[in-house]
Amino acid sequence: MIQQWRSFYSKVVILCAVSIHGCGSTEDESRTDLPIPEAEPLPAENAPSDRGEQQAAGVKEFDGIQFRVPAGWEQVALTPAQQGMISASFKIPQAGNGVKLTLSSVGGGIDANIQRWKGQFQLPPGEAPLQETIRIDHVDAIWLDLRGTFDSGPAINSSVALGMRMIGVAIPRSPRDFYLKLTGPREQLLKAEAEFREFVKSARFVQ
Incomplete structure (x- = not known):
């Protein structure tokens, strides 16, 4: 039991x-x-970005002149060396990383500055500067097209580069004339030329 x-x-x-x-x-x-929930993605306008560059499409004013900036252009923050000399600087990524545009108001007279631009280029044999007069908001301005070896001269960050092109525009203003300077490799600048001409023609003087 x-x-x-x-x-x-x-x-x-x-x-x-x-x-x-x-x-x-x-x-x-x-x-x-349970799986840890992922954070919601930041909205595009709040996403971190390089504050040195900003999309610049739309109407913008520089030194008393309004321009219609094309979509895709990027305004670049000025370096300490440029401040006080340059009014604005742009990149045009769709044309190429080497294409740059600067806007500035400078004294000294248009003829002297045009000659300085020409002196920065060594043109290939048989080529000459292409210069024409264009109408900008009822004012005659100079359009100068240079191609060849570019020597920026004895300036900060000076450089010498082959196969370059520059389109410079000089607009008479008082007390200082206004200048636009588009530079870059010839094949890249060709992609930006038409859009740049439209940008220049969009200029309107602020009363």
Whole structure:
């Protein structure tokens, strides 16, 4: 009789142990960690960006002249060396990384500055500067096209580069004339020429 009770008791203990182990496993499996929710993406206008550059499309004013800036152009922050000499600087990525545009108001007279621009270029044999008069908001301005080896001269960050092109525009103003200077490799500047001409023609003098 005692032997039977011991056998029965042993079976009960084993069954309980199995039951307890099974329940524990079920509970652990039900506690599988849920995935951590991902942060919502920042809206485009709040996303981090390079503050040295900004999309510049739309009407903008520089030194009393309004221009319609094409979409895709990027206004670049001026360096300490440019401040006080340059009014604005742009990149035109769709034309190429080497294409740059600067706007400035400078004294000294248009003829002297045009001659300085010509002196920065060594033209290939048989080529000559292309110069024409264009009408900008009822005022005659000079459009100068130079191609060849560009030597920026004894200025900060001066450089000499082959196969370059520059389109310069001189607009008579008082007390200082206004200048636009588009520079870059010849094949890249070709892609920006038509858009640049439209940009120049959009100029309107602020009263």
